[in-house]
Amino acid sequence: MKKFTLLNGLVAPLDRANVDTDAIIPKQFLKSIKRSGFGPNAFDEWRYLDHGEPGMDNSNRPVNPDFVLNKPRYQGAQILLARENFGCGSSREHAPWALEDYGFRAIIAPSFADIFFNNCFKNGLLPIRLDAGKVEILFREVEANAGYKLAIDLEQQTIGAPDGTVYPFEVDAFRKHCLLNGLDDIGLTLQHVDEIAAFEARHHAAQPWL
Amino acid sequence: MSAQTLYDKLWNSHVVRQDEDGTALIYIDRQLVHEVTSPQAFEGLRLAHRRPWRIASMLAVPDHNVPTTNRSAGIADPVSRIQVETLDANCAEFGVTEFKMNDIRQGIVHVIGPEQGATLPGMTVVCGDSHTSTHGAFAALAHGIGTSEVEHVMATQCLVAKKSKSMEVRVEGILGHGVTAKDIALAVIGKIGTAGGTGYAIEFAGSAIRALSMEGRMTLCNMAIEAGARAGMIAVDDTTLDYLKGRPFAPQGDLWDKAVVQWRNLHSDQGAAFDAGVLLDAAEIRPQVTWGTSPEMVVAVDGCVPDPATLSADKREGAERALIYMGLSANTPITDIKIDKVFIGSCTNARIEDMRAAAAVIKGGKVTVKQAMVVPGSGLVKRQAEQEGLDRIFTDAGFEWREPGCSMCLAMNDDKLAAGERCASTSNRNFEGRQGQGGRTHLVSPEMAAAAAIAGHFVDVSKL
Ligand code: SF4
Numbered sequence: 001m002k003k004f005t006l007l008n009g010l011v012a013p014l015d016r017a018n019v020d021t022d023a024i025i026p027k028q029f030l031k032s033i034k035r036s037g038f039g040p041n042a043f044d045e046w047r048y049l050d051h052g053e054p055g056m057d058n059s060n061r062p063v064n065p066d067f068v069l070n071k072p073r074y075q076g077a078q079i080l081l082a083r084e085n086f087g088c089g090s091s092r093e094h095a096p097w098a099l100e101d102y103g104f105r106a107i108i109a110p111s112f113a114d115i116f117f118n119n120c121f122k123n124g125l126l127p128i129r130l131d132a133g134k135v136e137i138l139f140r141e142v143e144a145n146a147g148y149k150l151a152i153d154l155e156q157q158t159i160g161a162p163d164g165t166v167y168p169f170e171v172d173a174f175r176k177h178c179l180l181n182g183l184d185d186i187g188l189t190l191q192h193v194d195e196i197a198a199f200e201a202r203h204h205a206a207q208p209w210l
Numbered sequence: 211m212s213a214q215t216l217y218d219k220l221w222n223s224h225v226v227r228q229d230e231d232g233t234a235l236i237y238i239d240r241q242l243v244h245e246v247t248s249p250q251a252f253e254g255l256r257l258a259h260r261r262p263w264r265i266a267s268m269l270a271v272p273d274h275n276v277p278t279t280n281r282s283a284g285i286a287d288p289v290s291r292i293q294v295e296t297l298d299a300n301c302a303e304f305g306v307t308e309f310k311m312n313d314i315r316q317g318i319v320h321v322i323g324p325e326q327g328a329t330l331p332g333m334t335v336v337c338g339d340s341h342t343s344t345h346g347a348f349a350a351l352a353h354g355i356g357t358s359e360v361e362h363v364m365a366t367q368c369l370v371a372k373k374s375k376s377m378e379v380r381v382e383g384i385l386g387h388g389v390t391a392k393d394i395a396l397a398v399i400g401k402i403g404t405a406g407g408t409g410y411a412i413e414f415a416g417s418a419i420r421a422l423s424m425e426g427r428m429t430l431c432n433m434a435i436e437a438g439a440r441a442g443m444i445a446v447d448d449t450t451l452d453y454l455k456g457r458p459f460a461p462q463g464d465l466w467d468k469a470v471v472q473w474r475n476l477h478s479d480q481g482a483a484f485d486a487g488v489l490l491d492a493a494e495i496r497p498q499v500t501w502g503t504s505p506e507m508v509v510a511v512d513g514c515v516p517d518p519a520t521l522s523a524d525k526r527e528g529a530e531r532a533l534i535y536m537g538l539s540a541n542t543p544i545t546d547i548k549i550d551k552v553f554i555g556s557c558t559n560a561r562i563e564d565m566r567a568a569a570a571v572i573k574g575g576k577v578t579v580k581q582a583m584v585v586p587g588s589g590l591v592k593r594q595a596e597q598e599g600l601d602r603i604f605t606d607a608g609f610e611w612r613e614p615g616c617s618m619c620l621a622m623n624d625d626k627l628a629a630g631e632r633c634a635s636t637s638n639r640n641f642e643g644r645q646g647q648g649g650r651t652h653l654v655s656p657e658m659a660a661a662a663a664i665a666g667h668f669v670d671v672s673k674l
Contacts (some may be wrong), residue, residue: 088404
């Protein structure tokens with residue numbers, strides 16, 4: 001997994017609540033048995049004017065000029081600014097895979113759906129919860145200032161805005177540790193093999209039908 | 211020891227270790243696997259030269275991509291076929307029990323787990339699918355997980371998790387005629403919102419919940435995720451035990467008796483404290499219909515499409531956008547909404563009781579919509595329905611009687627809506643494009659869907 005330490009990135013605003021994982025990566029792309037290559041189809045239905053299918057040459061497709069991520073000023077964005085309940089719906093990990101493959105490294109929103117939130121951390125993508133009032137300020141700033149960037153410091157747990165404002169954020173200590181060091185969960189868990197085996201033996205002795 | 215909630219009991223009995231900040235390793239008793247979210251996990255195991263920790267805990271089934279028409283000749287769509295074949299190959303390579311596409315036991319993963327007795331009280335159950343919350347109906351702790359977590363559970367038999375907060379949703383009283391578990395689920399989501407349960411594990415309790423069948427309880431827990439909750443659950447009682455007894459994966463003989471003694475303890479203790487609570491009066495719940503593109507956009511069938519101007523500022527824009535997408539205008543009575551297609555199926559409402567309920571509404575009527583499909587949740591549900599003659603009631607009325615699978619719940623196979631088509635659906639999600647790009651979904655109970663297929667528009671089934 002990619003490490004996440006410092007990020008000074010261009011911000012793109014996606015001004016919609018309840019963006020679901022099917023909007024992030026439509027179901028027809030879930031037929032892939034791979035983990036990569038979903039970026040060109042992130043937000044496919046909003047981003048293109050035609051209907052996307054796996055295997056199409058995306059560079060020839062008509063793009064929707066009104067979709068925010070297609071605006072020239074947001075090209076190369078690494079931080080997605082979003083609204084409430086981002087990532088709701090299906091548990092598909094293809095959603096964070098698509099966002100990461102597109103180029104995003106962090107998402108800032110007032111709230112996230114649970115499974116999506118978890119999935120982000122497994123893929124080097126940092127989801128940041130910030131209260132709705134602050135998110136609203138950031139929306140106004142991004143829309144008012146072309147080239148608006150934010151500086152995210154995971155170690156310090158802060159977001160630095162160009163006007164000097166610093167927004168602190170919360171992050172779970174274990175997840176922070178994994179992201180900072182690019183650690184794979186399975187390797188970490190397998191350090192506890194003996195404890196798992198001992199638990200399992202007790203558990204099955206007490207419930208022999210399992 | 212102080213009074214514990216059901217969630218406390220399930221959590222505490224599965225903690226392998228816990229760090230000071232609350233991050234825990236939770237032991238997993240059952241992992242259900244399907245073709246969409248598992249290929250990358252199996253691939254990860256292979257690349258790292260790992261084997262599944264406990265093969266016997268796994269049960270696999272293809273469901274999302276399988277055609278629901280005659281499939282003895284295999285899957286025509288090459289991309290879907292590769293995904294299903296990949297599951298078959300992975301299960302063969304690692305020795306995982308799989309009910310293949312043409313096995314009578316095949317079906318939607320959340321239907322077959324309970325049907326086989328593979329979901330048992332007191333278990334932790336995971337699957338790479340958000341509607342894993344369904345299994346909580348059996349007083350199990352059931353989580354939907356992502357593909358990295360699927361691989362993690364395969365490799366370590368554990369999930370890294372933090373304990374959620376607890377919420378009690380209490381529904382007291384008696385449901386009216388024509389009002390179902392689906393309507394309770396939609397009414398709860400309408401009340402607390404799709405993010406209302408975020409960060410919580412919900413326990414459904416109260417006399418109206420105890421009166422539900424296991425099928426109804428599964429419908430309700432299935433939709434806990436649509437309220438944002440990670441898990442939904444219901445205490446064990448005689449209904450739970452009667453359902454499970456004699457199922458293939460359930461314990462038999464002495465082991466059954468032993469298990470029952472422990473399972474009887476799977477309820478919240480008197481006086482146990484929840485972090486949040488919601489109370490509903492069953493008598494006040496009416497048959498529900500969603501009008502928008504999120505399950506919280508829901509009203510009673512005798513109501514009207516809301517006027518966004520009357521909604522609070524934070525809801526207005528979403529409602530306006532939803533009405534445009536849905537092709538509806540404010541203040542339209544729900545019963546005036548004309549339907550193009552009807553879908554009766556999905557892990558929410560494709561069990562035998564749902565088939566019976568839908569068939570009972572038909573009463574000799576004929577389908578007047580463009581297409582009406584019934585997709586049973588499993589091969590065994592289908593067979594049972596046929597033994598009861600329900601398939602004839604459906605086909606005589608003009609419904610299509612299909613092979614089991616997810617079908618038009620998410621439209622990954624050939625079953626989809628065309629742009630602009632309006633569907634009364636018994637599934638669980640009405641997001642934009644969920645049932646096909648541009649398709650318009652109204653979530654309802656099986657009774658409401660069947661009645662709409664006959665009338666061509668929504669009907670108040672409580673008056674039938
Ligand atoms: S029936 Fe629908 S909700 Fe259920 S598992 Fe299949 S796709 Fe998911």
